Amino acid sequence: MQVVTNPRVLQEETIRWRREGLTIGFVPTMGFLHEGHLSLIERARAKADKVVVSIFVNPTQFAPNEDLASYPRDPVRDQALVESAGGDILFMPSDADMYDPHAATWVEVPSFAKNLCGASRPTHFRGVCTVVAKLFNIVQPHYAFFGEKDWQQLALLRRMVCDLMFPVELVGCPIVREDDGLARSSRNVNLLEQERAEAPYLNKGLELAKRLVEQGARDVAKVIEAVEIYYNQHIFLGKIDYLSCVDPDTIENLDHVETRCLFAVAMRFSKVRLIDNRLVCAQS
Ligand code: PAF
Numbered sequence: 001m002q003v004v005t006n007p008r009v010l011q012e013e014t015i016r017w018r019r020e021g022l023t024i025g026f027v028p029t030m031g032f033l034h035e036g037h038l039s040l041i042e043r044a045r046a047k048a049d050k051v052v053v054s055i056f057v058n059p060t061q062f063a064p065n066e067d068l069a070s071y072p073r074d075p076v077r078d079q080a081l082v083e084s085a086g087g088d089i090l091f092m093p094s095d096a097d098m099y100d101p102h103a104a105t106w107v108e109v110p111s112f113a114k115n116l117c118g119a120s121r122p123t124h125f126r127g128v129c130t131v132v133a134k135l136f137n138i139v140q141p142h143y144a145f146f147g148e149k150d151w152q153q154l155a156l157l158r159r160m161v162c163d164l165m166f167p168v169e170l171v172g173c174p175i176v177r178e179d180d181g182l183a184r185s186s187r188n189v190n191l192l193e194q195e196r197a198e199a200p201y202l203n204k205g206l207e208l209a210k211r212l213v214e215q216g217a218r219d220v221a222k223v224i225e226a227v228e229i230y231y232n233q234h235i236f237l238g239k240i241d242y243l244s245c246v247d248p249d250t251i252e253n254l255d256h257v258e259t260r261c262l263f264a265v266a267m268r269f270s271k272v273r274l275i276d277n278r279l280v281c282a283q284s
Contacts (some may be wrong), residue, residue, distance in 0.1 A: 001083040003090045007053045007098070007249035009276045010091050014052065014140040026141030026168075028132060031055035032072040032186035033081045036176040040145040041085040043173055052139050053082045054091040056098060059129030066108040070271065072189050091139070099136065107133045107164070112251050116264050117275065120241055127155055129160050136166050144168050149175045149183050151262060151277045152251050175276075177203065187272045194237055197270040201234040202265055207280035209245075209263040213280045220245040227263075241266035241273060248279055257282050 004010045014024055025048030027040045033055075044051045053227040055078055062068035075092065082090045106126050111120075113125035136144065146154045154172050161170055177186045182196075191199055205227045212223050224243055231240060245254045248262040257280070264277040 001087050001090060003079065003092060005091075005097060007093055007134075010052070010089065011140070013089065014050075014138075014245070017050050018069050018140055022141060024048055026139045026144045026145075027050045027051070027053045027087075028135050028144065029053060029055055030057045030071065030186065031078050032074055032189075033078050034176075034184045034186060036149065036184040038081065038085050039176050040147060040173050041082065041087060043171060044143065044145050045086045045139050047143055047171070048141075050088045051086060052089045052091060052137070052141065052238070053087045054093075054135055055082075055090075056093055056135075058098075058127055058131040059095055060099070060130060061124050063121060063123055065188060065205075067187070067190075067272070070190065072186050089101060090140050091188075096130070098148050106130050109156045109159050109163075112152070112159055115241060115246060115251050115253055116152045116244060117181070117266060118152070120266070125153070125156055130154065131195050132157055133160065133164070133166075134147055136161075136168055143171055145171045145173055147175060148172050148279075149185065149275065149277070151248065151264065151279075155211045155249060183274075183276045185273065185274060189216075190272040191269055191274075192271075193239075198235045198237055199269070199274060201231065202238075202274060202276045203278075204234070205243075206232045206263050206265060206276060210245075210278050210280045213257050213261075213282050218282070222257050223257070224264075227265075235267065238267040238269050241268050258284060 020270050025044030029037050047107050057071050107129040108126045118125050146272040158170055182200045209223050209227050217223050243265045246262050261280050266275045
């Protein structure tokens, strides 16, 4: 496996691969890899001839008051994991490699960024779209793999890829969970012991929403109220940032459960904010 830091060097290599007729699978990450990331690399390995993994903690998707400084990092361990998972190139640029000091271009999909995480992180998705657009131009992938835990990110990137005609297919991959149901996240290590014990209830609350819809509930406000009560009974150290039901494709809020809807939650603990979601398909 090659480790590349210079975007132009990587771009030359991937252009060469494309000319040779090889397909490229790309897994963009911010490092501190876990089973969820490894499942994306596995999918890429199965689908493409060459696999590129990037590790870049993108500063433009963090607001000044957010956890950029404490975002967990372990580049040596990450490198070994990517190598054993079968990556061909690990791309680890520095901030200066990725952002020219005179950079003045942003990529935004505002209508997809106004709800859920975008409501409390108003500049987050602009940073995500901009860096992913740059990474796509550098890596030139045929396929790019994203976890469905960041469902809003995936929906918004699908819109961006379609609108800007990037020649890449986005592949959404299922959430990978711990044995107790907590969605795997690099940020889980920053939970305190008692917070970690309460965090699996996030997923259990979403399961309750799904059960209520399966039993016939259609009024979103009532389902949300039941889940809020459940959270208040089981989670004492976390504060709900949002608990919403949205259209899974457009991320617009729903009042009434439709055939497909997404229940999504974000909760703030002392040092971390966790997100999770559940796609629910109602019988009409
Ligand atoms: O999901 C992430 O880890 C990041 O948002 C991404 C897509 C790597 C962009 O920095």
